[in-house]
Amino acid sequence: MMRVSLKWLRDYVDITIPVRELADRLTMAGLAVEGVESPGEGIEKVYSGKILQISPHPNADRLTICRVTLGQGEDLNIVTGATNVREGHVVPVAVEGARLAGGLVIKKSKLRGVESRGMLCSGQELGLDTSVMPSDQAHGIMLLDPSTPLGLDIKGVIGLDDTILDLELTPNRGDCLSMVGVAREVAALLGERLSLPDTSAVGSGLEIEGMARVDIIDPGLCSRYVARLFRNIKIGPSPAWMQDRLRAAGIRPISNLVDITNYVMIELGQPLHAFDYDTLKDGHIIVRRAEKGEKMVTLDGSERNLSEDMLVIADPGGPVAVAGVMGGLATEVTEKTVNVLLESAHFNPVSIRRTARSLGMRSEASSRFEKGVDPVACLRAADRAARLLLELGAGEVAPGAVDSYPVRSVPKTVVLKPGRVEHVLGVEVPGQEIVSILRSLEFTVNDSGGELLVTVPSHRQDVFLEEDLIEEIARMHGYNRIPYTLPAGSGTIGARTPRQSLEVGVKDTMTSLGFYETVTYSFTAPSTLDRAGLPPDSPLRNVLRLQNPLSEEQSIMRTLLLPGLLEVLQRNASRRTTDLALFETGRIFLPSGDGQLPLEKQVLAAAAMGSAPSGWNRAGQPHDFYYMKGVLEALLDRLGLRGYSFAKESGHSLFHPGKAARVTVGEAVIGVLGEIHPDVLENYSLPQSVSAMEVDFEVLAELSGRPRKYRPLPKFPGIERDLSLVVKKEIPAQDITRTIRKSGGQYLQEVRLFDIYHGGQVPAGCQSMAFSLKFQAEDRTLTDQEVNGWMTTVSEALAGQFGAGLRS
Amino acid sequence: MGLEEKLQQIQARALEDMSSAGSLEDLNEVRIRYLGKKGELTGVLRGMAALSSEERPRIGQIANRVREEIEARLEGRLSQLKDSLREKRLSAETIDITLPGTVFGTGNLHPLTTVTRQIEDIFLGLGFSIAEGPEVEMDYYNFEALNLPKEHPARDMQDTFFITPETLLRTQTSPVQVRTMEKTAPSLPVKIIAPGRVYRRDDDATHSPMFHQIEGLMVDKRITFADLRGVLQVFAEKMFGPETKSRFRPSYFPFTEPSAEVDISCGMCGGEGCRVCSHTGWLEILGCGMVHPRVLEMSGYNSSDVTGFAFGMGVERITMLKYNLDDMRLLFDNDVRFLAQF
Known part of the structure; x- marks a missing residue:
């Protein structure tokens, strides 16, 4: 964020258009104006x-x-x-x-x-x-x-007759974290001339030479260090105009000297630091990495542990500042300060960023260094501070500067082929316009037989490539003057993969069955694993943990989807919605070996509480085990999955051990369903029973892709017979059905259980089950005698296997 | 009384009896009484044998006329009675059609799914396919291969959840770009969108630590910035209505150059300026740009031959605009009273 005082900006460029229009032009050139404030309005x-x-x-x-x-x-x-x-x-x-x-x-x-x-x-x-x-x-x-x-x-x-533009700058435009930087853009946009601030300062007294010395030990982290010396400083408040401007920029005025360093930073973008010269040993600045175990107390009074990858400014006695981040308390400018050594340096952005982050100290200075300041501007900034010191009458300036510049900044030259501009933008920008745009932004342009040799000004640390220049051309030309076209070239067919279509189908089926789709977070609390009742050795307890979660509640990646749905049920129940059915499709995260990405498995989960909607003419079906089973069967049938079967599942901690099943096709487990375990219901404060399922999408996808084929419709009528039998309750219906199918002969097409009855004349511990059997042949009409024969075989088989008695 | 007279009488009585018959049974009785084997008309006809040969044809003619007349009336009365009976029955069967219909529980897709599908369908129609990638991603794909080396200041734009120093929850769907290009290079074209969950360390009314993005990528021999503008204008019109305008603002993403942010004209006020668009007339909907040459190179394409564009949009943002939602947290609260509205 950069706060730009319009009054201040006018020092460097003539602005002849209304402020709103200026804000628009800047926004459309890539310097987004997020707000325009008139602080004095209404006073x-x-x-x-x-x-x-x-x-x-x-x-x-x-x-x-x-x-x-x-x-x-x-x-x-x-x-x-x-x-x-x-x-x-x-x-x-x-x-x-x-x-x-x-x-x-x-x-x-x-x-x-x-x-x-x-x-x-x-x-x-x-x-x-x-x-x-x-x-x-x-x-x-x-x-x-x-x-x-x-x-x-x-x-x-007090400077309230001003207008402030709030600029939301992108991280590449560090150069616009300064008044002059913004003025340069404005000048280019409006075709005005940029006038730079006066940096001339007449020194007096002894030269700095001999009074101060700078040694850069690590030029990789500090390519340039400029020092100037100010003498006989009279510390006091800075003048109102300077305070007004600093305030407008969002900086608190402190004292004339500190204000000057901040003013120059805002004006030119170069952070400065002032040392109390008399507290520096021998006036000797050493720019080096911190030594192992070294400590220093920073301006804010806290002791900092330094490490070897941090750059410090030291004197022969030890560190006096964390370079580019924060000064030290011992060498701070105070009311008693008489002589000042001013630092204007260029530090490695990556190093500053790393140091500021590991010390948890972000400052106006460090955020500018991180984004890359102009290495050529160090001396100009130091001179500008000297000039202001004299203007303010706050002290004297020693002639000369120490300028240690071991790694000289070499101007970058980028080749621009005008054809490339059209190639990338899709519109021809006239050569003359290209040249004038680049020049207005202070790029030097030389035509070398069709190609342009473009030299990048030192303040544009973000420009390296031809594409970077093309962006400059495009934004100054105007993005919205570029036409709308559609890509030419080979046609492609856009289609969902079978797997993607499956997901669409699953969601559509679930909603048509009355389920609402939910979206819950992929991360959850570690306590979820306990609330789901997972045993200590459950593989689902092996979770991915976030290093830096926002809260404990969102600190591990889920290995189950259902707990999320239970939470949603609970939230809805607390808002008095207790009849509802929900589903979600999403990924679970199963850790793999070291250095490997986890396995991400797509899962479908559904949960239902209460009962299906009821009306005056229809009772709501309870959302029990059989409801959920029916939903799963409907889904599998809809997906064309055949040959699935259910087996009792008593070992899944989420489910009631007597009301849960595993669904398989051959060896493959599709998923589990059941009623939620009463303990888990209690853990989630759910007021009533809940049925649920979790289905492995990957298995579903693998099995459901089979093509469907047409079977001819029967030409001859079938014969239906009912069969009522009394069997012990514990005999699974699936076993009885299987026996009927096996013994019913080749023409038995359909077996359907249509009634179950307890009590009355049915002996205790038994139940009466009524099946409807349909016999049909493809080539003829079956006779009653034939069917009677098969029915007898079926009854005998049932009697033999289960001791089932027929009911008439 | 002569026969002729008698026939007249029978006809008159029969007609009267028929009109007073109130039910099908009564009517049948009338029929039997007059036309039956022992009926009156039959009786009269039987007496014709005694007539002279001159009289017989004349009376016979009259008798036939009377029979026809009675039969015709009988027919008419029968259908009249049937009609009135049907009407009675129907009126007795009338129900209260204002009672509510049988309740079917119909669920709903989550609005984020609905919007995602709409977006997918637009781009499927433009020949894009849908690509997917992992949500737990390597630093390399999420950042480095997108021209965001470690310590790049632009990493600040995306506060990241880390699993290990080298793996993280993807902060954007852009890593799918890189994975897709790596798989496809050097073949052309690449034309995908990549929807999915992304994660950032941010939580307030306008940010959620988990949200959804849709990434788009097209790489081919001659893809231009103008093509990007065209494709996104088509998208804006299909998604937000044919009168929607779009504008491009210069912006910055490390993996595109030039980069832009795209605004659409505010559908609430039609661009006049209102609360929804903060009185600017424009709503920001996505970021985009030409794929950075370094990203192309790292993914295996020669950036001097091949160009491409990429874009990325927030599904929550677009959903909120489409349904005029003011709090993003509603989308993850899953209150059924909310979900049932879509």
């Missing part, structure tokens, strides 16, 4: 005024009466509770009818019996951001420079 009738006399309030100890002049007109008596004002102070005075930030209107009033004809204002009341004001002024009355003329509109006095 009226507040003037600079001088306090002539302060007298006690007759009726209140905490109030005083200030006689104030605005330089003309009659003096005003204003009652105030502020304690930081003295006679002679110049302060913002809101007169009758004034409007303050937030719309407050000032009226003539009586305070404890004394008439008050206005109000003395704090910075906050004028809409200033208190976080960037000196702490003593943040809440008390704002004290203005005593030399401020009286009666001036306060907006002009």
Whole structure:
């Protein structure tokens, strides 16, 4: 984020278009303007005024009466509770009818019996951001420079007659983290000339030579280090104009010297650091990596453990600053500082980024170094600071600079073939326009027989390739002037793979069966494994753990989908929806060996609670085991899967051991279904039973791709017979059906269980089951006698195998 | 009384009896009474034998006329009675059609799925296929091969969940670009979209630590930035309506150059400016650009022969725009009262 004061920006470039239009042009050129602020908007009738006399309030100890002049007109008596004002102070005075930030209107009033004809204002009341004001002024009355003329509109006095553009810069445009950088873009966009700030500074006294020395031990991490020496510094506040500008940029004014370094950083983008020269041993700067175990106390007062991959600024006695990140406390500029050594250096972006991150210290300086500052600008920035020091009359500048520049920055040259511009953009940009765009951005362009040799200016650390130049051309030409075309060339067919179509089919089937699709997080809490009742040795307890989760609740990758659905059921139940059916398709994550990516398995999970919707003419089917089984059967049938069977599953911790099944086709396990184990229900505070299933998508996909073939419709009528038998309850229906099929002969086409009955005349421990059997031949009509024969065989087989008795 | 007179009488009585018959049974009785074997008309005809040979044909004619008349009336009365009976029955069977219909539980696709499918279908129609990749991804595919070496400042744009120093939860669907190109190179064209879950360390009303992206990639001999504009304009019109406009703003992604962010005209206000579009008239929907030459090279293509474009969009963002949602967390809360609205 870069806050750009329009007033300040006008120092470097003429802006003749309205601010809104400027904001649009910048946005459309890649410097996104996220906001336009007018901090003084709405503030009226507040003037600079001088306090002539302060007298006690007759009726209140905490109030005083200030006689104030605005330089003309009659003096005003204003009652105030502020304690930081003295006679002679110049302060913002809101007169009758004034409007303050937030719309407050000032009226003539009586305070404890004394008439008050206005109000003395704090910075906050004028809409200033208190976080960037000196702490003593943040809440008390704002004290203005005593030399401020009286009666001036306060907006002009404290810089509120400004407009601030909030730029959201992309990380490649470190060069625009400066006023001059933004001005350069504006100049190129508007075809205006850029004027650079004055950097001339006349030195006096002894040369820096002999007073300071710089040794760069690790030129890989510091390619240049410029030092300048300032003497006889008078530390004090910086002038109002500088404070206003810093505040506008979001930086808190501190003291003239610190403000100068910050001002230059905002102006030119080059971070500076000021050392108290007299605290540096021998005036000797050594730029080196920290030694193992080395420590230092940084400006914020905390002791930092340094490591060998960090670059430090040291003197012969040890580190005095973490290079490019933060200064040291011992060499800090204080009110007592007399002489200053100013650092303007270029550090390796990667090293700064790594150091700032491992120390947890991000600063305005480090974030600029990370994005790459202009290595050529070090000296200019140091000179600019010297110039400002003289302008402010804050001290003297020693002639000369120490400029240690072991790795000279070599200008990059990129070859640009004009044909390539059209090749990439799909539109021809005239050669002349290409050249003028690049030149407006300070690229040097030489035509070398059709190819352009383009030299990249040192502030554009982000430009390396022909494509980078093409982007510059495109954005200045205007992205939206590039036409819309459709790709030529070979046609392709877009289609889902069978596997992708399967997923579409599964979801559509599930919704048509009344299930709502949910999307839950792929990560979960470790406690989920316990709530799901997984035994200690369960392979599903082998999970992927996040190194840096947002919370414990989201710290492992799921190995099961169902717990997520149980949570959703619980949440809905707590909102009084207890009849519902849900599903999700998503991945589970099963760790593989070291250094391997985990196995990601696509899974379908469904869970249902309560019962299916009921109405006045139909009872809702309970969402029990059989409901879920029916759903799974419907799904498998819809997918054309044949030959699946169910086996009792009593070892799955999520499910009721007596109400769960495993679904298999041959050897392959498709999934499990059942009613959720009562313990798990309790773990999830679910008010009633839940049926659920989890199905392995990969297996489903493998099995379901088989083509369907047509079977001729029967030409001869079939014969249906019912068979009612009484069997022991524990005999599985599947076994009975199998026996019927086996003994029913080749013409038995269909066996359907249509009724189950307990009690009445059925003996205890038994149940009556009624099956419907359909016999049919492809080549003839079967006779009753034949069918009777087969029915007898079936009855005998059932009687023999299960002791089943026929019921008539 | 002569026969002729008698016949007249029979006809008159029969007609009267028929009109007063209130049921099919009554009517049948009437029929038997007059036309039956022992019926009155039959009786009269039997008495014709006694007539002279001059009288017989005349009376016979009259008798036939009377029979026809009775039969015709009988027929008419029968259908009249049937009609009125049917009407009675139907009216007795009338039900309250305002009672609610039988309730079928119909579920719903999650809105994110619905929107993803719409987007997929648009690009399938443009000849793209759908590619997939792992959600737990190697640093190499998620960052390095996308021109984001370690310590690249742009890594800050995507706060990352790490599993190990070299594996992470993918922060974008872009690694599928690289995996697809590696598999396909040097063949052409590459034309895919890649939908899927992505993860970033961010959680508030406008960010979710898990969300969905759809990546697009097209690589071929002569793919241009203008083609990218054309394809995305087609997408915008199909997705948001034929009157939708799109605009490109320069932006920055390490894996594209030039890069752009795409805005569409706000559908709420038609570009006039409203709360939804923060009074700009435009809504940002995706990022895109020409595939960076380094990415092409790393994935096995010669960047001087081959160009390509790539784009990536947030499915949540588009879903929120389509349904005018104001809180992203609703999408992951799975409240059925919410899910049932789509």
